[in-house]
Amino acid sequence: MEFWFSENHTPNVQISIRVDKQLYSGKSEFQRIDVFDSPEFGRFLTLDGYMMLTEKDEFIYHEMITHVPMAVHPNVKKVLVIGAGDGGVIRELVRYHDIEAIDMVEIDPLVVEVCKKYLPQTACRFDDPRLTIHYEDGLRFVRFKENEYDLIIVDSTDPFGPGEGLFTKEFYGNCFKALKDDGILINQHESPFYPEDAAACQKAHKNIVETFPIAKVYQAHIPTYPSGHWLFGFASKKYHPLKDLNEIRWNMRSLTCRYYTTTLHKGAFYIPAYVEALLKNVE
């Protein structure tokens, strides 16, 4: 029997992963949720048929979205995480003992429930006492916050669906307001490669540049995402991602990572020429 999960990365490009079995399929108010077991990538989660994470490569995404700002900001006490129902970002954040409080805002309680049951690799630290989970629209939650967070991490789905509001200028503006004077915003920034993703990437960058005085982009290699070349946004009111990187301080923490190092941190901000041009175009 041949059993494959396929996702269209563009109308003309498809990626397929051989599946052992489907563990879960359900529909919430917001989206369809599926969990599969596969021989190559281990267990993986899809939302509306789009790959969210696999056990094999999720470490790249979660380390890069978390440790980059943590190595720059000297004093992160309060963090807001938007999306992140799989728990991967929370798992990385709770490794920092000096973080005092984490608000996580996930629109879909079913995602959290499903991940707790089927994806313990990421959904393993939801019981941390510093964490409060809010089940509501991230765009609405952040609207009521002012001067409250040191770091906001936006771990959203793609901008074509329930995550759409998290790529808008109104959202970034409200994040700016919710951050303290030296706060940092990190967002998953789509891929620069295929035209439709690149357009979303460009638009997000435009919206961020118009909102934050410092707006940089860094990259990682994520095999199961379209093109494998993925970007993150680093937006900040004060700290520069390279000039304010404190390698010694971060390395003193002795956190072991499989992807992130402070050396890679520096390299990640050196992006290909065509991506630079794509972003320059809207700056």
Place this chain on the structure above:
Amino acid sequence: MALSQENAPIYEALVEFGKKRVVPFDVPGHKRGRGNPELTALLGEKCVSFDVNSMKPLDYLCHPVSVIRDAEILAAEAFGAAHAFLMVGGTTSSVQAMVLSSVKRGEKIILPRNVHKSVMGALVLCGAVPVYVDPLCDERLGIPLGMRLSDVERAMKANPEAKAILVNNPTYYGICSDLKSIVELAHKHNMLCLVDEAHGTHFYFGENLPVSAMAAGADMAAASMHKSGGSLTQSSFLLIGSAMSEGYVRQIINLTQTTSGSYLLMSSLDISRRNLALRGKEVYARVAKMAQYARDEINTIGGYYAFSKELINGESIFDFDVTKLSVNTLDIGLAGIEVYSLLRDEYDIQIEFGDLGNFLAYISVGDRPREIERLVSALSEIRRRYGKSGGGMMHQEYIEPIVEATPQEAFYAQKELLPIEQTKGRVCSEFVMCYPPGIPILTPGELITSEILDYIRYAKEKGCSLTGSQDPDVNSLYVLL
């Protein structure tokens, strides 16, 4: 076979027609899209294949005897009207057919001055004489209100020979007049009551909404199905009561209506009517809930005032349409039109219109909570980034017109073109309005005052798009010699 609201006769006939694969040697010349591949690529094969001409199996809009007639009968039943006409020239054509069916040259029609330009256009065409009732203006919001019964009665007594009264119900902002009493009063004075219900199609289908024109006993109503009802742009219904002659009204419609009525528009009316008849209650309960959520959230931001039923005062605001999201902006120091422009330019959000003190976001059958969140968040950002203290804002919208000639006389009169600043004290021969919303600031035959010129200058300065005059920039105006 008996028809029910489950049927959509035009739609069903189109589907049957499609199955026959009839060879077209008639218009339209694109022949099911084959002759215009670029258009077909844009609109889709299915869409262009239904863009067909009137023919026996599909009936004739000008003289309907089969499926269009059936669709009209079902629409009449759904709206509680004696008859319903499918209209393909926008609600403008419905409004104009109402006016042209009711008054002739020299006859009087009572109306509020804040009517849509389509009404004034009809007066230019037929030569009737407008008698204005001051719609009053809310001091705080600067919006025109409904018609007070006492003002209506005074106008009727002063003009007993008037043939009809026209009521805007609801207004663009959602304000309703005491329609039932106005209808009774009109009939007592032997006048017809016409209702421009362009923004009230949902009154016929939702619950706990203001009374609809047909339920109030009005003689004619123009219901803009394409606004809150979900049909395609430019499609509309004209509804009539039992006192009107269906045959005469159709003659009037046929004076100006196309003989090539679009089946895309007609089938969209048919399908939307069926949808609302079957599911309208739930649809509008959802719309009202979303609008209320948006109002509560917007009022929490501070500065903005999203108004609703608390305005009701028993006369000029007899009722309020809670599906309308009308928001006053003066306390954040921005004109409604400025917020409208910022939403579009900065946040990619297009709302219906903005005037000097307010804007209107149209909430309808197609909205989802996530878009409402975007709108509210963008408004919160606009206040944070652009808000000022609220002083120095002009908001009085209603300027009492001084009518020197009928619209028809003034429009066709001998005239000269003057720079706008030199027109004070002259009688205007043209329309001037902000579009949207398309409510004239000046109509043909009105005296141009310094107050009006100030208003036009201020509206231009705030970025309103002014239209109506021959000069597209409204820098000069034609005035009577």
